[in-house]
Amino acid sequence: xxxxxxxxxxxxxxxxxSQLDAVxxxxxxxxxxxxxxxxxxxELTVNFPVKMDDGSVRVFTGYRVxxxxxxxxxxxxxxxxxxxxxxxxxxxxxxxxxxxAIVNLPYGGAKGGVAVDPRQLSLHELENLTRRYxxxxxxxIGPEFDVPAPDMGTDxxxxxxxxxxxxxxxxxxxxxxxxxxxxxVGGTVGRVEATGRGILYIAQETAxxxxxxxxxxxxxxxxxxxxxxxxxxxxxxxxxxIVAVSDASAGIYRGSGLDIEEVLRHRTSDGRLVGYTGAxxxxxxxxxxxxxxxxxxxxxxxxxxxxxxxxxxxxVIIEGANGPTTTDADRILNANGVFVVPDVLANAGGVVVxxxxxxxxxxxxxxxxxxxxxxxxxxxxxxFQQVVELKEREGCSMRDAAYMLGVARxxxxxxxxxxxx
Ligand code: GLU
Numbered sequence: 001x002x003x004x005x006x007x008x009x010x011x012x013x014x015x016x017x018s019q020l021d022a023v024x025x026x027x028x029x030x031x032x033x034x035x036x037x038x039x040x041x042x043e044l045t046v047n048f049p050v051k052m053d054d055g056s057v058r059v060f061t062g063y064r065v066x067x068x069x070x071x072x073x074x075x076x077x078x079x080x081x082x083x084x085x086x087x088x089x090x091x092x093x094x095x096x097x098x099x100x101a102i103v104n105l106p107y108g109g110a111k112g113g114v115a116v117d118p119r120q121l122s123l124h125e126l127e128n129l130t131r132r133y134x135x136x137x138x139x140x141i142g143p144e145f146d147v148p149a150p151d152m153g154t155d156x157x158x159x160x161x162x163x164x165x166x167x168x169x170x171x172x173x174x175x176x177x178x179x180x181x182x183x184x185v186g187g188t189v190g191r192v193e194a195t196g197r198g199i200l201y202i203a204q205e206t207a208x209x210x211x212x213x214x215x216x217x218x219x220x221x222x223x224x225x226x227x228x229x230x231x232x233x234x235x236x237x238x239x240x241x242i243v244a245v246s247d248a249s250a251g252i253y254r255g256s257g258l259d260i261e262e263v264l265r266h267r268t269s270d271g272r273l274v275g276y277t278g279a280x281x282x283x284x285x286x287x288x289x290x291x292x293x294x295x296x297x298x299x300x301x302x303x304x305x306x307x308x309x310x311x312x313x314x315x316v317i318i319e320g321a322n323g324p325t326t327t328d329a330d331r332i333l334n335a336n337g338v339f340v341v342p343d344v345l346a347n348a349g350g351v352v353v354x355x356x357x358x359x360x361x362x363x364x365x366x367x368x369x370x371x372x373x374x375x376x377x378x379x380x381x382x383x384f385q386q387v388v389e390l391k392e393r394e395g396c397s398m399r400d401a402a403y404m405l406g407v408a409r410x411x412x413x414x415x416x417x418x419x420x421x
Pocket of ligand 1: 076147149151179322347348351352
């Protein structure tokens with residue numbers, strides 16, 4: 001079993017730029033505005049030392065990229081992964097700009113990352129790394145400027161350290177500086193499973209739109225982290241039949257449907273699937289090619305490429321990951337009639353509930369879980385409907401329609417504000 005790592009030749013930033021170029025042509029965006037959108041507004045690279053448990057000092061490299069803030073403070077997660085580099089963070093920051101605009105949040109897009117395998121660090125080293133990185137990027141983050149959140153390799157505990165570090169440097173508690181925090185320190189109920197819940201709502205809308213039944217629908221999910229595992233649990237609760245799931249350590253398949261609660265209980269202490277015996281073993285590659293109705297790629301970017309897209313047999317793809325499909329693969333899937341709900345719409349549930357958390361922090365007034373979920377439902381279904389309407393009007397793919405909606409909103413904000421000075 002190999003980790004789902006993107007083929008080396010696929011640069012996610014090139015994918016993001018070519019997606020932007022395609023929609024800019026469609027929307028006939030002027031050259032000047034196109035140049036603004038093609039360039040991240042601000043990029044910070046930090047090389048910083050961390051004291052390791054054995055007394056040595058190691059230097060790590062981290063990034064924070066703010067793509068565009070025309071619609072409001074910038075927002076986006078923080079990734080800890082060995083493959084993190086500046087181009088990946090640029091791509092992820094740009095995708096956040098479109099995502100926030102598609103679900104109509106008053107945010108621009110940003111992303112951060114540190115090139116590190118968090119599993120190789122002790123808890124103490126992870127805390128040291130997080131606190132030093134937070135201090136280093138402290139000059140450009142803050143509740144009114146840039147609000148980080150969890151992404152791959154980071155979680156609520158990392159967000160608590162970030163919030164505490166930023167607060168110590170400010171001299172007072174600033175809960176609104178990051179989202180995805182534990183509920184005890186200003187987090188919101190419903191944030192942990194928000195991306196997975198958003199995927200459930202999108203799956204329900206997609207099923208209704210295509211005349212399919214979610215009850216009994218066969219589903220394969222690549223990635224069993226925060227996004228994939230929550231999506232699996234919620235889809236299973238809604239009656240779908242999850243036949244396969246995988247992570248970097250293992251892939252499991254049972255044609256009659258996996259017992260997701262049992263799989264969750266059998267995960268290792270660090271949350272991996274390795275060692276699960278109640279099913280057949282498959283590779284990540286095989287999972288993507290299963291004859292299922294719904295495929296949810298919820299791991300890394302560039303998993304469906306021109307090499308395997310023709311072999312995809314799913315009727316519907318809901319992109320839980322950011323950028324799981326390359327541009328060439330997207331063309332092949334469209335030509336083959338696969339209904340693809342793009343990442344910038346499909347996985348927006350996380351940032352939507354991050355927005356709720358930020359609003360609650362700024363007001364120091366906290367909501368009940370049913371209010372969070374109802375509002376999430378309203379925003380996700382409205383965005384889905386708007387994208388479907390545009391898709392039908394333009395006769396294009398869901399991805400092109402989502403990009404048109406999001407990019408047009410950002411362009412409108414840039415033009416309404418005007419170019420300073
Ligand atoms: N990392 C998540 C994403 O890619 C959430 C970002 C956020 O909540 O700000 O959408």
